[in-house]
Amino acid sequence: MPAKLSVNLNAIAMLRNRRDLPWPSVAGLGKIALTAGASGLTVHPRPDQRHIRFTDLSPIRSLIDAEFPQAEFNMEGYPEEGFLRLVEEHRPEQVTLVPDDPAQATSDHGWDFRKERGVLEKVVGRLKGLGLRVSLFADAEPDREALQIARDVGADRIELYTGPYGGCYDDPARAAVLVEALGATADIAFELGLGVNAGHDLTVANLPPLAARIPALDEVSIGHGLTADALEYGMAETIRRFCRACGQPV
Numbered sequence: 001m002p003a004k005l006s007v008n009l010n011a012i013a014m015l016r017n018r019r020d021l022p023w024p025s026v027a028g029l030g031k032i033a034l035t036a037g038a039s040g041l042t043v044h045p046r047p048d049q050r051h052i053r054f055t056d057l058s059p060i061r062s063l064i065d066a067e068f069p070q071a072e073f074n075m076e077g078y079p080e081e082g083f084l085r086l087v088e089e090h091r092p093e094q095v096t097l098v099p100d101d102p103a104q105a106t107s108d109h110g111w112d113f114r115k116e117r118g119v120l121e122k123v124v125g126r127l128k129g130l131g132l133r134v135s136l137f138a139d140a141e142p143d144r145e146a147l148q149i150a151r152d153v154g155a156d157r158i159e160l161y162t163g164p165y166g167g168c169y170d171d172p173a174r175a176a177v178l179v180e181a182l183g184a185t186a187d188i189a190f191e192l193g194l195g196v197n198a199g200h201d202l203t204v205a206n207l208p209p210l211a212a213r214i215p216a217l218d219e220v221s222i223g224h225g226l227t228a229d230a231l232e233y234g235m236a237e238t239i240r241r242f243c244r245a246c247g248q249p250v
């Protein structure tokens with residue numbers, strides 16, 4: 001089954017936040033995305049609310065519940081108390097935990113599973129207690145022992161951090177090396193019984209080689225490149241292009 005597409009709405013929220021005005025509408029563009037074939041919506045509410053505001057969360061949750069009950073809400077964030085309370089309030093189908101410092105410009109690395117095992121054990125247990133799927137952001141490192149920790153702390157999936165791969169848009173030889181590292185990491189995760197998501201700087205161009213190397217990829221979450229394309233092609237056509245790049249028969 002081809003990977004599902006979850007649309008990250010952070011970039012749209014960032015554009016909206018340039019003015020004290022309600023457009024572009026974050027939930028409104030989420031609705032266009034789901035209508036056009038996306039399988040879910042992703043948000044990464046950072047503590048300073050520079051992209052997604054906490055007040056964006058209810059309209060997105062309500063949109064999915066009322067009009068797209070098959071779609072999934074994915075909330076990403078560092079597991080501090082404020083984020084965990086938002087998760088408890090809005091009950092996303094999936095929570096993706098990232099090791100981001102609040103000062104970080106964007107996500108740029110996966111968890112150090114050995115070092116953070118204790119933190120993850122506690123937090124994943126709390127989220128699993130709410131019945132939510134939990135995914136842990138992971139670097140493209142085929143490190144079996146680290147991935148075993150991800151599984152042992154109770155995660156359902158990992159999300160492969162694809163930033164370095166996305167950054168190789170003008171270096172096909174390096175991209176081929178990195179897609180192999182992503183694939184080798186996914187192979188181990190699957191062997192351990194984990195599901196595998198991927199995200200960060202994915203595009204219509206770099207998705208097909210990734211999907212070909214990891215045919216059992218569960219989901220990709222995409223925001224920046226997808227929003228850039230939406231300016232050129234419109235949101236609905238962009239969703240169809242990304243779904244096709246995932247291998248979906250659109």
Ligand SMILES: CC(=O)[C@@H](O)[C@H](O)COP(=O)(O)O
Nearest residue numbers: 010044076098106107199200
């Ligand atoms: C985990 C991840 O890779 C995404 O959350 C990505 O970092 C988007 O976040 P920003 O849009 O806040 O940069």
Ligand SMILES: NCC(=O)COP(=O)(O)O
Nearest residue numbers: 008199200201221223224
């Ligand atoms: N989970 C990763 C994600 O949502 C990717 O966002 P972007 O790098 O495509 O903006």
